[in-house]
Amino acid sequence: MFVARRIPAAGLDRVIAECDADVWQDPMPPSREVILDKVRGCDGILSLLTDTMDAAVFDAAGPGLKVVSNMAVGYNNINTSDAFDRGIRIGNTPGVLTEATADMAVTLLLAAARCLREGIENVSARQWKNWEPLGFIGQDLGGKTIGIVGMGRIGLATAERLHRGWGMKVVYASRTAKPDAEHRVSAVRLSLDALLEQSDFVSVHTDLNESTLEMFDASAFKAMKSTAVFVNTSRGGIHVSEDLHDALVSGEIFAAGLDVTNPEPPSSDDPLLDLPNCVVAPHIGSATVSARNGMASIAAANLIAGVRGENLPHEVIPEN
Ligand code: GLV
Numbered sequence: 260m261f262v263a264r265r266i267p268a269a270g271l272d273r274v275i276a277e278c279d280a281d282v283w284q285d286p287m288p289p290s291r292e293v294i295l296d297k298v299r300g301c302d303g304i305l306s307l308l309t310d311t312m313d314a315a316v317f318d319a320a321g322p323g324l325k326v327v328s329n330m331a332v333g334y335n336n337i338n339t340s341d342a343f344d345r346g347i348r349i350g351n352t353p354g355v356l357t358e359a360t361a362d363m364a365v366t367l368l369l370a371a372a373r374c375l376r377e378g379i380e381n382v383s384a385r386q387w388k389n390w391e392p393l394g395f396i397g398q399d400l401g402g403k404t405i406g407i408v409g410m411g412r413i414g415l416a417t418a419e420r421l422h423r424g425w426g427m428k429v430v431y432a433s434r435t436a437k438p439d440a441e442h443r444v445s446a447v448r449l450s451l452d453a454l455l456e457q458s459d460f461v462s463v464h465t466d467l468n469e470s471t472l473e474m475f476d477a478s479a480f481k482a483m484k485s486t487a488v489f490v491n492t493s494r495g496g497i498h499v500s501e502d503l504h505d506a507l508v509s510g511e512i513f514a515a516g517l518d519v520t521n522p523e524p525p526s527s528d529d530p531l532l533d534l535p536n537c538v539v540a541p542h543i544g545s546a547t548v549s550a551r552n553g554m555a556s557i558a559a560a561n562l563i564a565g566v567r568g569e570n571l572p573h574e575v576i577p578e579n
Pocket of ligand 1: 330332356
């Protein structure tokens, strides 16, 4: 089998002990050509969110490929219908990264709301000369409204932090009603348009699919408050970078906190990276000890179960 990167020992040790594994050693992802070559004859692939898994990869592997185990909760890098057509099982790693990712959403929300990047850059540039009564003035959090787009596990964990910690009112937009969120944080379900209009903070937690691709475009940013903060810890493809840039420069919204970019990673001349009111982290929402160990361990268990023809502990089920 092919393991597309070195992953934490919590998962890798088991894969190496129980399988004949070819582990890609370079910290940079294998190229498309390398993947197509390495998967030949494999019964299992352990992939990361950076590795495109589609018909060409499955065909290169051949009919013996039984499972693609993705070390991520999101699996938009995998063409699931191409996989299911070939009887290939897909695994993902939900649950273990919920708290870490919600912590990152709140971190970015706070940093963006409180002009932290501007302040840190001022200090690093040795420009801190004075206590400024009119400088670095950000947004208050207490009693404001948080709009959660995609009220799944991570959306709810983020809402709970902001509701319990800052007394925020929670509104959400989701394909289906979420009684659990309505019960736990008194969340109110709204259309996306109403959510954008009413929210002081908007945090995105939906998966990337055809209906969420570039959902945050110029018209979405225009609909938001000029004091609003936009946070995206899910997938960069959900926002249009140029439109976000323009909204931040024109003052259509106040600030943004991103753990994901479009494209990802961004090009070195991406103008979004220059904006003082845009805090960008390198997709580290799940980068804590327990989250990454948990992900590695589930990914290994999914891979091993899949090559043995057993049900995966966390399997992506085809939608009918
Ligand atoms: C991280 O983004 C994941 O999907 O696990």
